[in-house]
Amino acid sequence: MNQFRVLQFFALLRKEFWENRNLMIGAPAVLAIVLFVVNFLVASQLSDEQLSTVLGYVGEWFDVQNPFYTAPVLTLLSLPFVVVYFFCSVIYLLNALYHDRKDMSILFWQSMPISNLQTVISKIVTIVIVSPLFTVAAMAVLYSLSIFYLTVVGYGLGSQLSGFSYMLAAMAVNLSLIYFFLATSVLWLLPLAGWLLLFSGFARRAPMLWAIGVYFLLGFFEEFIFNTRFLSNWAQTRFDPDNFIIVDFSGIFDRLLSYDMFIGWVVGALLITGSVYMRRHAE
Amino acid sequence: MKKIIFKNRFTLLTTTILAYVLLLVIEGMVTSREPALLRFDNSLFELNLEELNEISERFL
Amino acid sequence: MTNIVEARSLFKSYGGFVALDNIDLCIPQGAISGLIGPNGAGKTTALKSLIGLCDVEGDINVAGRDPRVARHKLMEDVCFIADVGILPKWLKVSQVLEYVEAVHPQFDRSKAERFLSTTEIPSNKRIKNLSKGMVTQLHLAIVMAIEVSLLVLDEPTLGLDIIYRKEFYDRLLNDYYDGNRTILISTHQVEEIETLLSHLIFIDKGKIVLNANMAEIADIYAEVLVDSDKIAQADALKPIHIRNLLGKKSYTFESVPRAYLESLGDVHTPSVADLFVAKMRGQRNESV
Numbered sequence: 216m217n218q219f220r221v222l223q224f225f226a227l228l229r230k231e232f233w234e235n236r237n238l239m240i241g242a243p244a245v246l247a248i249v250l251f252v253v254n255f256l257v258a259s260q261l262s263d264e265q266l267s268t269v270l271g272y273v274g275e276w277f278d279v280q281n282p283f284y285t286a287p288v289l290t291l292l293s294l295p296f297v298v299v300y301f302f303c304s305v306i307y308l309l310n311a312l313y314h315d316r317k318d319m320s321i322l323f324w325q326s327m328p329i330s331n332l333q334t335v336i337s338k339i340v341t342i343v344i345v346s347p348l349f350t351v352a353a354m355a356v357l358y359s360l361s362i363f364y365l366t367v368v369g370y371g372l373g374s375q376l377s378g379f380s381y382m383l384a385a386m387a388v389n390l391s392l393i394y395f396f397l398a399t400s401v402l403w404l405l406p407l408a409g410w411l412l413l414f415s416g417f418a419r420r421a422p423m424l425w426a427i428g429v430y431f432l433l434g435f436f437e438e439f440i441f442n443t444r445f446l447s448n449w450a451q452t453r454f455d456p457d458n459f460i461i462v463d464f465s466g467i468f469d470r471l472l473s474y475d476m477f478i479g480w481v482v483g484a485l486l487i488t489g490s491v492y493m494r495r496h497a498e
Numbered sequence: 499m500k501k502i503i504f505k506n507r508f509t510l511l512t513t514t515i516l517a518y519v520l521l522l523v524i525e526g527m528v529t530s531r532e533p534a535l536l537r538f539d540n541s542l543f544e545l546n547l548e549e550l551n552e553i554s555e556r557f558l
Numbered sequence: 559m560t561n562i563v564e565a566r567s568l569f570k571s572y573g574g575f576v577a578l579d580n581i582d583l584c585i586p587q588g589a590i591s592g593l594i595g596p597n598g599a600g601k602t603t604a605l606k607s608l609i610g611l612c613d614v615e616g617d618i619n620v621a622g623r624d625p626r627v628a629r630h631k632l633m634e635d636v637c638f639i640a641d642v643g644i645l646p647k648w649l650k651v652s653q654v655l656e657y658v659e660a661v662h663p664q665f666d667r668s669k670a671e672r673f674l675s676t677t678e679i680p681s682n683k684r685i686k687n688l689s690k691g692m693v694t695q696l697h698l699a700i701v702m703a704i705e706v707s708l709l710v711l712d713e714p715t716l717g718l719d720i721i722y723r724k725e726f727y728d729r730l731l732n733d734y735y736d737g738n739r740t741i742l743i744s745t746h747q748v749e750e751i752e753t754l755l756s757h758l759i760f761i762d763k764g765k766i767v768l769n770a771n772m773a774e775i776a777d778i779y780a781e782v783l784v785d786s787d788k789i790a791q792a793d794a795l796k797p798i799h800i801r802n803l804l805g806k807k808s809y810t811f812e813s814v815p816r817a818y819l820e821s822l823g824d825v826h827t828p829s830v831a832d833l834f835v836a837k838m839r840g841q842r843n844e845s846v
Contacts, residue, residue, distance in 0.1 A: 219663065222660050223660060223661050225660070226656075226657055226660030226661050227661075229656075229657070229660075230653075230657055233648075233649070233653055234646075234648060315646065318646070318647065319640075319644050320644055320645065320646035320647070322611070322638070322640040322644040323640075323644045323645050323646060323697075324646075325611060325629065325633075326609070326633060326637060326638040326639075326640075327630075327633055327657075327658065327661050327662060328630045328631065328633040328634045328661065328662060328663070329630055329633075329661055330629075330630040331630075333630075495629075496613060
């Protein structure tokens with residue numbers, strides 16, 4: 216891997232970022248603003264006494280001082296971001312090999328010395344490594360503003376705020392955890408990513424309909440014609456949240472560097488290879 | 499062989515999906531994959547329920 | 559003189575429609591070749607096959623490579639402009655330059671910026687906010703700043719105002735062409751480029767109807783404004799095309815020595831446009 220190829224690859228990542236700023240930054244940013252406003256409205260409905268009690272309780276919780284223990288609470292706040300990230304990634308992947316065929320800009324991209332493999336890999340690296348950064352950044356802004364706001368309110372009410380300074384540490388742990396979780400979830404769901412890319416490269420119209428339709432048709436055929444359930448067993452394992460939801464850092468490597476993760480990469484690689492060939496051969 | 503697979507995008511799609519299904523079926527047979535029952539017994543959700551209970555107790 | 563493009567027996571069909579019917583295409587290095595044909599003749603298919611964007615059967619060698627095997631490697635030596643407006647609409651001008659600079663080893667950004675400074679294209683505007691003509695100017699500025707041995711242009715001035723069209727070919731010839739680079743242009747607007755070309759390729763219904771350089775054309779083809787009393791003699795020499803021109807008849811001859819024609823009337827080399835019509839009409843008449 217010489218230096219030029221590395222520079223080329225970074226250019227591809229930059230291009231993905233330029234093209235998808237709305238999905239990558241806009242969506243989590245809007246969510247952060249919405250959540251902040253919702254919290255603000257909820258807090259303003261409480262009386263001073265209720266608010267003081269809640270803040271006191273929160274401060275007490277964080278006073279435990281161990282951010283690894285307290286961080287998981289913030290996971291509740293992270294859930295909307297995770298859900299939004301999932302949906303944005305699906306949209307991104309379905310568009311990834313579709314949009315530039317639709318407006319014919321593919322003729323420009325392919326007149327550059329970049330292989331189809333490089334293109335597809337750059338899109339995967341984007342959702343595994345680059346895109347989660349922006350989601351986590353939006354969360355960081357939300358947390359910081361919330362903590363600042365609550366601290367100000369709390370001082371005004373004279374609440375017990377001893378634990379608040381430890382909130383920042385818990386926040387940092389939570390953010391790292393969420394970043395790690397997002398990245399590894401995408402890796403766990405690599406077969407899904409490959410499937411979406413395949414249809415993104417195949418469809419002339421409505422790639423989402425193709426991706427969903429064909430999958431259900433396959434499952435239907437398998438069950439009613441062969442009376443087997445290999446496809447649905449596979450899907451159930453793959454989408455069982457218990458297999459990849461990460462709450463804290465304990466036991467992570469066992470759960471993730473598992474056979475299921477690796478076989479997922481094999482299947483994902485098969486579908487991704489299909490999507491690379493599809494980009495080359497689809498007219 | 500190559501001519502058939504790459505004849506058009508439909509043949510390419512069919513080939514890829516066939517390979518995919520084959521891989522899944524073989525894997526399922528080799529590992530005797532069972533459908534995983536959806537269980538929500540990880541610590542995240544237990545924690546949350548405790549939290550919510552405590553908070554509501556404090557209020558009321 | 560080596561051929562920078564050597565393509566033989568190219569065949570491509572879409573369902574029942576034959577786009578390329580076993581054609582040979584050889585283009586010498588340093589040529590400015592015009593690929594001329596009506597819509598649907600197979601121009602775009604032929605050009606795309608040379609740069610690996612279309613899978614065809616046959617032997618293809620472009621700048622020493624098979625475009626179907628390693629397109630991205632080939633793109634370091636070959637540049638391609640398709641019909642106007644394929645630059646991605648959401649990109650800013652500065653972003654295009656930044657991208658090509660990082661991605662293309664032969665791109666000279668300062669050169670491109672020098673070309674751009676002679677236009678009115680602002681660097682922070684998005685491509686969707688540029689006029690069609692400006693998009694072509696931008697694309698050409700980029701392409702001219704890339705050091706490649708072959709430039710393939712597929713109807714590059716389609717839909718542009720005459721000013722932009724003229725400027726395009728001006729720049730191409732004066733600023734870009736240096737005798738070593740090869741240019742392959744396809745168009746159905748023959749008149750525009752006939753003065754530029756060194757080689758002519760006519761294509762119709764997937765078949766090559768003519769492939770010659772301009773010197774050969776002058777030797778082989780002649781157009782005669784036949785005097786009214788010499789019509790019978792002219793007919794006997796089997797013209798490939800006859801048309802009425804200002805009350806007289808204009809005969810086009812192929813491979814008839816000029817000596818025989820001199821006595822019939824005014825002899826001159828047909829323009830590319832007239833030759834094109836003559837060959838097309840002639841082909842069609844033959845097949846009837």
